[in-house]
Amino acid sequence: MTIHIIEAARILTGCGPTLAPGTVVLADERIAWVGQSEGLPARWAGASAERIGLPEATLLPGLIDAHVHLSFGGDPRPPVALLATTRMAVAATIHAALRQLRDAGITTVRDLGAPRYIDASTLGDLDAGPRVLTATIPLTVAGGHCAGLGGVVTEPADIDRLVAANAARGADWIKVMVTGGFTTGGRSSPYEPQFTDAQLARIVAAARVHGLPVAAHAHGTAGIRQAVGAGVDSLEHCTWMSADGFDLDHEVVREIADRRILVCPTINHQAREATGRLPWAVRREQLRVMLDAGVRLIPGTDSGIPQTPHYQYAHSLPIWTDLGYSASDIIKLATSSAAQALRIDHLTGTLTAGRSADLIAVPGDPTSDLGALTAPVLVATAGHLHYPANTTEENTRP
Ligand SMILES: [Zn+2]
Incomplete structure (x- = not known):
């Protein structure tokens, strides 16, 4: 067994008071113990272990980005470009994305749309990168949003077949393009639903057969209303747009809150x-209305699309202060609350004995300066320790 004993100025466990100074013991891929440093049990104090001292750093759970595209690589027309590339090239893009995410302290991502036959789960162990919850191939209509990714469905049998194939490929979520989008052009209008009510109901039913939740890409209000009616589990973007402006429907907002549907508004650093x-x-006003109504928001950046690099998730988090969140609230939102929302809180999201050893160390105290989250000095993904390139091992060890 490989034991790491990490002592830091403070530990934000995500499920109790701040430990200062605190110590966490990692045994292989799991957290074995966490507490005030003075209480370190003799069993661990005497163990043969690698000891790491971070006297000026804060340890906290690894960050979770709930909306990324590992395979897009910043291309302005990703589905078109992906069709013209090779499987190896896409694999290289995904590997680079996972390395960037890991070095930026993101230890879990939800990958909401990957091209035909290629996704993180089919590429095996990715050098101890972040945990990937994948939606594999998103469902869409002929000529619709991201149709180039290979997920065009029309008849009930097509829907059942693709959802079953995605489940077999290791999908954790089913992604459906309820409206068109902005990056794809053609027949895809972000303001209009792409599917009929019956098709969307069939998609949700097919996902349930495999026990999978459904994430709905929805910009226009008509699509949001339709997705909520169909019983999806998360709304992505949720921008309440109409062809000539905005049309926030308070009735639908109430229903989103009542049904506990997540909203991932895809807020990036810009x-x-x-x-x-x-x-x-x-x-901001839309998000405040939803928050006031009790809607559960979850941070995600849509990284992989143009101008949205994977490593700038932490740069997007201070923007949530505009919605009334404190720095501590935002840290919870990006760790423990995100894990609960994505149904993986039994695995990660808090520093608790038994959970996966997913954690980061950042300089100073991020509860007084969220900027600290942009420069992790140490990242652990399931117990694998990484020192991001902008730091050196010397200055993170005693
Ligand atoms: Zn997206």
Whole structure:
């Protein structure tokens, strides 16, 4: 067994008071013990272990980005570009994405759309990268949003077949493009539903057969309403758009809250500067209305799309202060709450004995400066320790 004993100035466990100073013991891929340093049990104190001292750092659970695209690589027309590339090239893009995410302290991602036959789960062990919850191939219509990824369905039998194939491929979620999007052009309108009510109901029913939750890409209000009616589990983007403006439906907002549907508004590091079709002032107001109604929001960046690199998740988090969250609230939102929302809190999201050893160390105290989250000095993914390239081992060890 490989034992690491890490002592830090403070530990935010995500499920109790701050431990200062605190110690965490990692045994192989799991957390074996966490507590105040002075209480380290003799069993561990005397163990032959690698000891790491971080006297000026804070340890906390690894970050969770609930909406990424590992295979997109920042290309402006990802589905088109992916069709023209090779399987090896896509695999290389995914590996690079996972390395960037890991070195930025993101230890779990939900990958919401991958091309035909290629996704993280089919590529085997990715050098101890982040945990990947994958939606594999998203369902869409002919000529619709991300149709180039290979998930075009029309008849009930097509729907059942693709959902079953995704489940067999290791899907953790089923992704459905309820409306069109902005990156794909053609027949895809972000303001309009792509499927009929009956098709969408069939998709949700097919996912349930395999015990899988459904994530719905939905911009326009008509699509959001349709997705909520069909009983999806998460709404991605949820921008309440219409062809000529916005149309936030308070009745539907109430239903989203009542049904405990997650909303992942895909806020990236540039969201505050957005001035075009979706200015931040409008977005902020929509999000406040949803929060006031009790809707559960979950952070995610849509990284992999243009201008949204995988390593800037932590840069997006301070923007949540505009919605009234404190720094401590935001850390919870990006760790323990995200794990609960994604149904993996039995695995990760808190520093608790028995959970996966997914943690980061950041300089200083992120509860007083969220900027600290952008520069992790140590990242553990299931017990594998990484020292991101902008730091050296010397300055993280005693
Ligand atoms: Zn996306």
